[in-house]
Amino acid sequence: MRTGEVLALTWDDIDFESRKIIVNKTVYPKIKDDVGRWFLGSTKTEGSCREVYINNTLLKALKNYKNKQKCYQKEYGKDYCYYHLESVENKYGKALEYRIIETTENYYISSSEESIKIASEKFEQTVQSKIIDEIIKYDTTTKKNDKL
Numbered sequence: 516m517r518t519g520e521v522l523a524l525t526w527d528d529i530d531f532e533s534r535k536i537i538v539n540k541t542v543y544p545k546i547k548d549d550v551g552r553w554f555l556g557s558t559k560t561e562g563s564c565r566e567v568y569i570n571n572t573l574l575k576a577l578k579n580y581k582n583k584q585k586c587y588q589k590e591y592g593k594d595y596c597y598y599h600l601e602s603v604e605n606k607y608g609k610a611l612e613y614r615i616i617e618t619t620e621n622y623y624i625s626s627s628e629e630s631i632k633i634a635s636e637k638f639e640q641t642v643q644s645k646i647i648d649e650i651i652k653y654d655t656t657t658k659k660n661d662k663l
Contacts, residue, residue: 516567519543523555529577534569542615555600556612 519541528537541559544552558564569577588595600613 517541517559517563520558520563526581529569531569531574531578534574536567536569538567539564550601551614551616553615554603554612555615 516536516538520538522542523540524536524538528539529535530537538558540555540557541563542553542555545554546552596617598615598617601616602610603612603614604610
């Protein structure tokens with residue numbers, strides 16, 4: 516999966532029962548202005564829309580991270596940073612993409628927006644390897660045993 520596709524994943528894209536991830540959008544940067552620089556749009560090509568199988572390790576990591584995200588919302592309460600999607604339309608009113616916007620208002624946001632918020636923050640801080648380690652809680656001992 517491309518980095519932008521991973522960052523665009525939402526909980527709605529993950530089917531825990533059938534153990535599949537639906538890839539159908541991507542996050543990408545544009546020139547930063549007063550509103551924001553991260554956008555959500557379609558995948559690079561039509562053929563990029565696909566389903567990816569979830570193995571046991573990733574399944575466990577995703578479930579753990581989903582629970583951790585809920586804990587963060589409770590822990591930070593009013594200080595939890597909220598984001599929403601603003602439609603960017605062409606001159607005919609068709610939505611071409613969605614800009615990811617930070618807001619101080621505490622309103623209900625979908626799991627999609629929560630995922631985008633977390634993903635864009637992590638990406639912007641350029642700590643991708645730390646994210647993977649945190650989510651998977653990877654144990655080098657396990658890695659050695661898996662190779663045997």
